[in-house]
Amino acid sequence: MSVEREVLAEIRALRARVAGISGALVASVDGLLIAQDVPGVEPSGAAAMAATTLGLGQRVAQSLIGPGEFREAVTRSGGGYFVVYAAGRNAVLAVLAPDGLNVGRLHFEARRTTARIADLVAARSTAR
């Protein structure tokens, strides 16, 4: 199975474990799509936005918050959530969900997903 297919499997597994997710994608940290399951959303644009959000969030964490590793960036509107996690040094996981999401549960479950995705993406880079 290609890395992209395995990453997609991780995305789908996360959606199965956490109720209320409407979509999720994984991109490289420089904004290129790796895998996506975001019905109704243009995935390439969303991938770039996820990378920008992660890059900005990490800069804010490092420069303003102080010591401690970046965890997630949450954008919340009346319609719901866009949550961005680092998945290793080279990838970003982004999750879309309507209002009503159990955010704490998502953060907890995303930890396993991002660790797995980090390994998959690292293996992909070595293979190139």
Added chain:
Amino acid sequence: MTGAAPDVMPPATIKVLVTGPYNAGKTTLVSAISDIPVVTTETPSQDEAGPQHGAGSEATTTVAFDFGVFTVRDGAGVIELCLFGTPGQDRFSFFWEILAKSMLGFILMVDATDESTWGDARGILDFYRGLADVPYVVGANRAPGERQAARLRRALRLPPEVDVVPCQAIDRQSAAHLVLVLLRRVLVQMQDARTADAPAS
């Protein structure tokens, strides 16, 4: 003026953008000229169009923006030039408009040695010209001389009053020269606007 000390004037703050295609030298320019440690948002990049990186160095790209401040003395006053470097690839174009809010001018950086990027430069230029009627200058980065700058001018189809400045973004003096060319145009535009607004005597 009497012998009294002049009032301390707060610095004027002028926001300008530094834009241009991937790898044109935007982040390099902001880093070279900033008086404060520059704020960057760079990541490793797999982009193909990165011919300038020597052996052992990693290609990087800006995913959000760069921020630097360049302080200039103007007569008795001080001007704080706030420089916002934009990402280059057009997948980040959603962010270009956000960064451009309240800009008073922009620098279009172009790699004068890589003509394959000049089409993208033209597209970015059209985008920003469409957003705001502000002065801009073109930095012909890595240009060995005026001839390459002239080729770039023709390729971008620039009006004759727009400056194309050969520069080495990595060199602070060269970077400062480029930025001051833009600043002069911005100040003229601001002065013209003030004159236009002044009540008729």
